[in-house]
Amino acid sequence: MGTSHSVTLDWEKCIGCTDCIKRCPTEAIRVHNSKAEITDARCIDCGMCIRVCKSHAKKAMTDSFEKIYDYKYKVAIPAPTLYTQFKKIRDPNVILTALKKLGFDEVYEVARAAEIVTEYSRHIMEQEKVVSPIISSACPAIVKLVEMRFPSLIPNVLPVISPKEASARYARRHLIQKGIPAEDIGIFFISPCAAKVTDSRYPDTFDHSEVDGIISIKDVYKLMLPIIKNMQPDEVEILQTSTSRGIGWAATGGEGLASQVYNHVAVDGIENVIEILERVENNKLDVEFVECLACTNGCLGGPLTVENSFVATNRMAKVKKYINSLGKTRELDMYRDNIELDWQYSLTNKQVLKLDDDMVVALDKMERLEKIFKTLPQIDCGSCGAPTCHALAEDIVQGNANIEDCIFMLREKVRDVAQNMVSLAGKMPPSIRHIDKQ
Numbered sequence: 013m014g015t016s017h018s019v020t021l022d023w024e025k026c027i028g029c030t031d032c033i034k035r036c037p038t039e040a041i042r043v044h045n046s047k048a049e050i051t052d053a054r055c056i057d058c059g060m061c062i063r064v065c066k067s068h069a070k071k072a073m074t075d076s077f078e079k080i081y082d083y084k085y086k087v088a089i090p091a092p093t094l095y096t097q098f099k100k101i102r103d104p105n106v107i108l109t110a111l112k113k114l115g116f117d118e119v120y121e122v123a124r125a126a127e128i129v130t131e132y133s134r135h136i137m138e139q140e141k142v143v144s145p146i147i148s149s150a151c152p153a154i155v156k157l158v159e160m161r162f163p164s165l166i167p168n169v170l171p172v173i174s175p176k177e178a179s180a181r182y183a184r185r186h187l188i189q190k191g192i193p194a195e196d197i198g199i200f201f202i203s204p205c206a207a208k209v210t211d212s213r214y215p216d217t218f219d220h221s222e223v224d225g226i227i228s229i230k231d232v233y234k235l236m237l238p239i240i241k242n243m244q245p246d247e248v249e250i251l252q253t254s255t256s257r258g259i260g261w262a263a264t265g266g267e268g269l270a271s272q273v274y275n276h277v278a279v280d281g282i283e284n285v286i287e288i289l290e291r292v293e294n295n296k297l298d299v300e301f302v303e304c305l306a307c308t309n310g311c312l313g314g315p316l317t318v319e320n321s322f323v324a325t326n327r328m329a330k331v332k333k334y335i336n337s338l339g340k341t342r343e344l345d346m347y348r349d350n351i352e353l354d355w356q357y358s359l360t361n362k363q364v365l366k367l368d369d370d371m372v373v374a375l376d377k378m379e380r381l382e383k384i385f386k387t388l389p390q391i392d393c394g395s396c397g398a399p400t401c402h403a404l405a406e407d408i409v410q411g412n413a414n415i416e417d418c419i420f421m422l423r424e425k426v427r428d429v430a431q432n433m434v435s436l437a438g439k440m441p442p443s444i445r446h447i448d449k450q
């Protein structure tokens with residue numbers, strides 16, 4: 013595993029079961045010597061392998077909660093998904109207060125920044141600066157998927173920073189304006205998502221992230237639970253600034269709903285996303301806006317969450333209903349001024365699925381690949397450590413595997429060798445053969 017990803021393997025825990033190789037949407041994993049290996053160039057950090065690994069050998073490298081103590085002024089910027097993780101809690105103020113009781117000095121909601129990003133995105137769409145249909149850039153796993161597998165769609169991707177990043181920029185500027193020294197401020201994103209960890213640590217479209225650390229929802233959940241259980245109603249501070257529009261971003265369709273783009277399609281689950289992007293690529297989708305999210309039910313199904321995504325979707329509806337009727341929010345003028353929301357850099361074609369840069373060599377490899385593929389059993393059993401027979405054929409032409417890695421091909425070879433041995437065993441030296449004949 014290289015250094016530019018958050019998803020990584022716990023070598024000790026991996027039993028080489030091959031479950032993860034079959035579910036990886038970009039065929040980034042192989043099992044060699046009974047251990048899973050992730051190919052850096054193919055990984056989009058969607059976290060699918062984290063979800064499917066029963067041995068808990070795959071994990072996202074988040075920061076420990078203790079890292080907040082590296083800073084004098086500790087700030088939490090929670091993803092709206094956090095509001096759906098606790099049973100019977102409808103009021104985001106309870107959760108935001110619990111974060112403060114946990115040790116943060118201030119909390120700013122990513123959901124509020126999502127509302128501002130929505131306004132700005134609408135403005136860009138109206139200016140028609142991006143090729144239609146516009147593809148949301150909210151899910152960093154999908155942005156990487158486009159770079160890797162659908163590079164022709166790069167001009168369609170909305171070149172706007174994420175609500176997480178916008179929230180961090182607003183927070184830092186607001187606190188500095190209040191007189192807090194910049195070096196004392198530590199901003200921590202409370203994340204449902206592995207891809208967002210990577211997006212903060214190794215941003216592709218801007219120079220430097222304002223997020224100082226990322227703590228998984230799983231980790232803060234354990235710490236918050238006893239605080240929430242013991243919290244008295246009069247202890248709840250009014251800390252919420254967002255409306256249900258921004259909070260809804262966590263679920264599939266939430267961004268489109270907030271943007272009020274009538275002609276839009278919202279799709280979740282990486283296999284479904286691939287199908288929709290193939291349609292967009294082939295001009296077979298007559299919509300203005302495409303919202304794609306790698307996880308089932310959007311960020312509510314993120315790999316670093318605690319709650320089942322369908323249960324979380326039900327809770328999201330209840331939270332939004334509560335906010336719309338009984339919710340209380342605080343006024344904060346920190347969002348008044350404009351901050352930079354555009355990307356600094358464009359996406360680049362990172363197509364790794366091609367066989368060679370040289371077209372002639374690539375065509376030759378393709379021909380050999382197809383020939384090898386035809387000799388394989390084509391049952392995609394995964395015993396060779398590759399997800400499909402086609403992927404093994406590709407690994408062979410790329411010099412990364414042997415045909416004998418296929419258990420069926422190996423068995424055939426062993427059978428051939430055995431037959432040769434039997435036939436050899438039947439052969440007698442000429443001298444004995446001569447005696448036999450007598």
Ligand code: SF4
Nearest residue numbers: 026027029030032065
């Ligand atoms: S799912 Fe992958 S990482 Fe987990 S034990 Fe199996 S091979 Fe190893």
Ligand code: SF4
Nearest residue numbers: 151205306307311314
């Ligand atoms: S859907 Fe949300 S949680 Fe899942 S990979 Fe995309 S941004 Fe992350």
